[in-house]
Amino acid sequence: SALTLCQCVSCLQVALGHGARRLHVSAAYRAKANVAMSRYEPASFVNYKKLQTNVDIVQQRLNRPLTLSEKIVYGHLDDPHNQEIDRGRTYLRLRPDRVAMQDATAQMAMLQFISSGLPKVAVPSTIHCDHLIEAQTGGVKDLARAKEVNHEVYNFLASAGAKYGVGFWKPGSGIIHQIILENYAYPGVMLIGTDSHTPNGGGLGAICIGVGGADAVDVMAGIAWELKCPQVIGVKLTGSLSGWTSPKDVILKVAGILTVKGGTGAIVEYHGPGVDSISCTGMATICNMGAEIGATTSVFPYNHRMRTYLQKTGRGEIAALADEFSDILVADKDCQYDQLVEINLDELKPHINGPFTPDLAHPVSDVGKTAKEKGWPLEVKVGLIGSCTNSSYEDMGRAASVAKQALDKGLKCKAQFTVTPGSEQIRATIERDGYSKILEDVGGVVLANACGPCIGQWDRRDVKKGEKNTIVTSYNRNFTARNDANPATHAFVTSPEIVTALAIAGTLNFNPETDFLTAPNGEKFKLKPPTGDELPSRDFDPGQDTYQHPPSDGTGLKVDVNPQSNRLQLLEPFDKWSGNDLEDLRVLIKVKGKCTTDHISAAGPWLKFRGHLDNISNNMLIGAVNSENDAINKIKNHLTGEYGGVPDVARHYKANGVSWVAVGDDNYGEGSSREHAALEPRHLGARAIIVKSFARIHVLCNLMIKCIDLAENVCVENKGKTSLISVHRNQLKEAGSAILPDDTIAIRGLKDFAPGKPLTAVVKHSDGSEETLELNHSFNETQISWFKAGSALNRMKELQ
Numbered sequence: 001s002a003l004t005l006c007q008c009v010s011c012l013q014v015a016l017g018h019g020a021r022r023l024h025v026s027a028a029y030r031a032k033a034n035v036a037m038s039r040y041e042p043a044s045f046v047n048y049k050k051l052q053t054n055v056d057i058v059q060q061r062l063n064r065p066l067t068l069s070e071k072i073v074y075g076h077l078d079d080p081h082n083q084e085i086d087r088g089r090t091y092l093r094l095r096p097d098r099v100a101m102q103d104a105t106a107q108m109a110m111l112q113f114i115s116s117g118l119p120k121v122a123v124p125s126t127i128h129c130d131h132l133i134e135a136q137t138g139g140v141k142d143l144a145r146a147k148e149v150n151h152e153v154y155n156f157l158a159s160a161g162a163k164y165g166v167g168f169w170k171p172g173s174g175i176i177h178q179i180i181l182e183n184y185a186y187p188g189v190m191l192i193g194t195d196s197h198t199p200n201g202g203g204l205g206a207i208c209i210g211v212g213g214a215d216a217v218d219v220m221a222g223i224a225w226e227l228k229c230p231q232v233i234g235v236k237l238t239g240s241l242s243g244w245t246s247p248k249d250v251i252l253k254v255a256g257i258l259t260v261k262g263g264t265g266a267i268v269e270y271h272g273p274g275v276d277s278i279s280c281t282g283m284a285t286i287c288n289m290g291a292e293i294g295a296t297t298s299v300f301p302y303n304h305r306m307r308t309y310l311q312k313t314g315r316g317e318i319a320a321l322a323d324e325f326s327d328i329l330v331a332d333k334d335c336q337y338d339q340l341v342e343i344n345l346d347e348l349k350p351h352i353n354g355p356f357t358p359d360l361a362h363p364v365s366d367v368g369k370t371a372k373e374k375g376w377p378l379e380v381k382v383g384l385i386g387s388c389t390n391s392s393y394e395d396m397g398r399a400a401s402v403a404k405q406a407l408d409k410g411l412k413c414k415a416q417f418t419v420t421p422g423s424e425q426i427r428a429t430i431e432r433d434g435y436s437k438i439l440e441d442v443g444g445v446v447l448a449n450a451c452g453p454c455i456g457q458w459d460r461r462d463v464k465k466g467e468k469n470t471i472v473t474s475y476n477r478n479f480t481a482r483n484d485a486n487p488a489t490h491a492f493v494t495s496p497e498i499v500t501a502l503a504i505a506g507t508l509n510f511n512p513e514t515d516f517l518t519a520p521n522g523e524k525f526k527l528k529p530p531t532g533d534e535l536p537s538r539d540f541d542p543g544q545d546t547y548q549h550p551p552s553d554g555t556g557l558k559v560d561v562n563p564q565s566n567r568l569q570l571l572e573p574f575d576k577w578s579g580n581d582l583e584d585l586r587v588l589i590k591v592k593g594k595c596t597t598d599h600i601s602a603a604g605p606w607l608k609f610r611g612h613l614d615n616i617s618n619n620m621l622i623g624a625v626n627s628e629n630d631a632i633n634k635i636k637n638h639l640t641g642e643y644g645g646v647p648d649v650a651r652h653y654k655a656n657g658v659s660w661v662a663v664g665d666d667n668y669g670e671g672s673s674r675e676h677a678a679l680e681p682r683h684l685g686a687r688a689i690i691v692k693s694f695a696r697i698h699v700l701c702n703l704m705i706k707c708i709d710l711a712e713n714v715c716v717e718n719k720g721k722t723s724l725i726s727v728h729r730n731q732l733k734e735a736g737s738a739i740l741p742d743d744t745i746a747i748r749g750l751k752d753f754a755p756g757k758p759l760t761a762v763v764k765h766s767d768g769s770e771e772t773l774e775l776n777h778s779f780n781e782t783q784i785s786w787f788k789a790g791s792a793l794n795r796m797k798e799l800q
Contacts, residue, residue, distance in 0.1 A: 046318055048325035051075040051188055055328050058085065065332035067232045069267040069299050072207040075328065076190045078224040087338065088231045088265060091780050093224035096190045096209075098124040099216045101166075102176045102451075103157060104131035104603075105194035107568065107611030108675060109213030110160045113220055115571050116796055119164070119555060122222030126167040126184070127157050128176035132607055133450035135418065136459040139427075143172050143448045152567050153611060156559065163554040166220075173546040174423025174449040177201070177388040180208070181284055182313050182425060182540075187302040187322045187329045192219055196291040196672045197388050197476060202299040203284025204306055205322075205329055207267075209297045212675035214792060221796065226782065230296045231266040233258070234337030237274030239346030243529040244364075244513055246398070247282030248390060248474065248495035250343060251289040252351035256361025257341055261667045263295030264695065266338065270300045271331055274345045279534040280309035281392035288389045289476045289493075292358040294670065294695055302329035305534075312535045350498055350513070354478045355470075355490035357594075364498055368509030376490050376508070377470040381462060383413065383503025384483075385496040386420025386447070387454040390474035393426060393540075397532025399496040400435040402512075403442035405527050406504045409519040413443035414506025415472075416462060420447045420454070428543030429536055442504070453483050456604030460484040472502050479598050479671065481623070485605075497530040568611040573797075574682060576790040582687050582747040588650055588660040589635050590741045592627035595691075596670045599623035600677035610676065613683050620680040621646040621662065628741040638742060647684065654685035663739050664691035671695070688747055690739065690761070690775075738773060742766045747775070753787070755780050 055071050057080040066074070077083045078093040085092070099121070101109050106127045113121070132153065133146040147154065154171060161168040169179055176193065177200035185191065187205030192198065194213050201208030209227070219225050235254060241247065254268070268290050270283070278286070283300040290298035300306075302322055310319035322329060350364040355376060362370055371378055385391075385399050396419070406412065419439050421427035427449050430436050436446055451457060454475040460483075463469050468488045475483070478491035492508070501512040504527075516524040551557075561568045591599075602619045609616035622633040622645065636642075637649045639656060653660050662681060668691035669677060681689065739745070743766070749759040759775040779787070789795035 046321055052328050054080040057081060065335040067269055067335045068301050068331040069232055069269050071328050072188055085229055087229050090229045091226050092229050094227055096192045096219050096225055098191050099219050100176055100180055100193040101127050101216055102131050102195045103129040104607050104610045105213050106157055109194055109216045111571050112214055112217045112793060115793055116221055118221055121165045121220040123219055125220050127161050128169045128179055129171040130175045130450045133171060133448045134457045134459055135447045135452035139446050139448040146171055156568055160559045162550050163557040163559050165550045168548040170546040172449055175388040175451055178422030186318045197288050199290050199297040200284045200288040200388060202287030202297055203280055205302040207297055207299060231338040233266045233268045233339045235268060235270045236272040236342045237270060237345055238272055239274050239344045240277035241345050244350045245348050246495040247278050247285045249348055249351045251286045252353050252361055253343060255293050255359040258293045259359045260670055261294045263293035266295055268295045268298040275300060276303055279394055280305045281394055285389055292476055302326055352492050352494040354492035356480050358478055358493055365511045371508050377468055378508050380415040380472050380502050380506055381469045382416040382471045383499045384418045384453055384473040385499050387475040389476045390496045391420055391422030393429060393536055394532050394534050395496045396430045396435045398530040399500045400438040401530045401532055402497050402500040402527060403438050407442055409525055413503040415503040417444040417503045418447055419444045420452050421449050424449050424543040424546055425540050428541040432541050456483060458484050472499050474499050479596050482598060501527055566615055569613055573794055574790040577788045581750050585687055585745045586638055586658055586660045587741055587743050588662050589646055590627045590663040592625040593665055595624050595664050595668050597672040597674040597677040601674050601680055613679055616676055617680040617683050618647045650684040659685055659687045661688045661690055661745055666692040667695050669695045738771050739763055753784050
């Protein structure tokens with residue numbers, strides 16, 4: 001099992017010097033768009049000369065060809081001359097170019113930045129209001145309701161952005177990742193974002209990494225950001241996409257091959273002749289869902305598709321510069337990958353993944369048969385297209401082409417059907433070009449430009465909680481209860497065009513490549529493969545201007561947080577380490593099976609408390625299965641002998657001075673960059689989390705200190721090059737069974753806490769017997785200093 005000592009990790013970093021060459025998008029485009037010029041300005045700092053210089057330094061040192069991701073990552077090293085570089089082992093100190101935060105995570109990030117005492121962010125940063133808008137009746141009304149309900153939070157974020165120099169994209173602007181692609185991403189940039197699907201920007205040749213809010217604070221504070229040197233998984237694409245096969249099918253296939261943890265600790269780098277058959281936004285779709293395989297990020301090489309997209313979105317000057325420096329925006333010939341996957345796009349078939357996990361891959365042609373065998377509901381209750389993964393102009397056009405064929409035959413959707421545009425620009429453009437009308441005429445409801453049902457912001461009323469049903473989406477995640485809080489909902493992910501076809505047919509048992517639909521007049525007909533323009537023939541219509549640029553000097557501005565608020569709460573520093581080992585820790589819960597960040601800190605209705613640590617802690621681990629009784633949110637309070645909810649028992653322990661640990665299974669923390677999944681346990685009295693293994697984003701980005709693998713002696717992820725030190729099975733009996741729900745645990749060796757030196761756990765069983773386990777960790781010296789200070793924020797203040 002891996003252990004993490006609960007603390008607030010928040011790296012410390014130094015101000016990034018903006019590039020020497022500053023580019024602006026054309027005045028003609030801005031005038032035509034009728035939008036504020038300043039919304040583009042922060043994205044226009046491009047310094048390929050510095051990137052080239054750093055790459056040259058590293059290449060001379062390593063004396064070998066570099067992958068594309070290595071060029072971009074190593075090109076952002078703080079000290080390229082002296083940085084130790086060993087893929088999968090060393091920690092890199094990096095200088096990201098910018099930060100992007102969505103409104104749910106931005107609350108805690110900005111509260112942490114305020115706690116740092118710094119006057120202004122050191123790198124261009126933006127806040128995007130996309131997570132707090134609940135889908136209910138339709139875009140206009142839902143947006144108006146969200147502005148009213150979330151007024152306090154939006155005001156806090158807007159005022160904090162103005163005071164500290166952060167751009168603010170108002171509610172209705174669109175989904176953070178689509179906004180980044182349209183405005184801020186460009187080939188070779190390094191961007192970190194407080195959302196797990198930040199890798200979407202890899203579709204534009206960028207290294208975009210999802211992190212927790214504390215990591216964002218570190219970069220905004222101007223401190224070198226730490227990242228474990230990623231391994232590189234190459235995905236070679238040959239052939240070309242055609243017919244019903246879409247870019248989404250590439251990542252659905254890859255997820256089936258690598259599984260939800262196969263990309264952990266690695267960057268997935270796509271290459272090969274098949275790349276050129278994929279649009280820029282299609283590449284973004286593939287990179288976006290790379291989060292579902294645990295990858296650090298994903299990236300595509302610079303090509304003519306990216307050039308065209310940059311030009312169409314008003315960044316032709318950047319495209320010209322990328323052409324000039326194209327050698328550093330593609331992989332070197334004969335570069336070596338740690339793992340290679342090959343996919344022939346000529347042979348790739350449309351896929352649909354699920355239910356309950358995004359790596360359970362099926363060809364669309366097989367899913368009906370499999371559903372019958374497994375007892376999954378065949379009727380499709382709702383089809384949902386859009387989300388940050390699939391909401392581009394091309395996506396909407398291809399879905400509309402399918403819908404138009406049905407309308408021409410007099411058919412409408414049998415299932416409910418929802419449409420989520422990715423941004424205000426996409427919404428305005430598809431409305432202008434007629435796509436919205438087609439999708440509405442076939443039965444669709446156009447929702448707000450926001451995350452909506454994809455993240456659980458869905459006021460669903462057509463089925464009761466616990467009612468078994470099937471939905472099909474073009475989203476990225478389909479964890480249990482993810483979309484509608486109903487654990488009986490069988491959610492499948494696929495492309496927007498397949499979603500549209502299945503919503504029209506009303507059943508999973510429909511393959512649009514071979515099966516016929518019946519028109520109202522009895523005519524049998526087949527849907528033709530979808531078509532759709534990669535980009536609009538006319539310029540994009542930017543829609544309403546929804547961007548607030550921060551003033552040049554915000555020092556005189558004030559950010560108010562009402563002490564009586566139930567939505568926002570200023571942070572209190574965590575206690576420093578006492579200097580002693582941790583003794584008599586109770587096992588709060590031993591979690592059985594999959595435990596994602598949704599299980600640890602549920603989203604949906606809990607999003608409203610993202611800025612209030614105490615209130616949101618009432619959702620801590622309420623979705624996790626207790627191994628003792630297979631129940632959810634029902635654990636034994638060992639002080640009273642009674643059973644209660646997980647947060648309630650944790651609060652009782654804390655009130656009585658009892659510290660605790662949680663014990664889990666494999667790939668703990670899979671999913672979101674939700675740092676609350678780490679903050680909440682610390683707030684409620686946790687001292688450690690002990691699991692078989694951690695998902696990358698939880699360990700590296702959610703404030704948890706990395707540690708231990710108590711599993712058997714076959715911990716061989718990443719070809720045996722894992723940072724976890726394995727322990728013999730005979731020492732542990734069965735992996736994970738050494739620790740029981742009623743045990744107490746001591747963690748010793750903290751006075752000699754050092755990189756590479758294991759800690760020790762003494763497990764005391766209720767029968768009086770004891771077991772001693774070696775706990776391995778991957779802390780470096782800086783991280784150990786955070787632990788001793790109580791948090792990285794505490795350490796930051798110590799150093800000021």
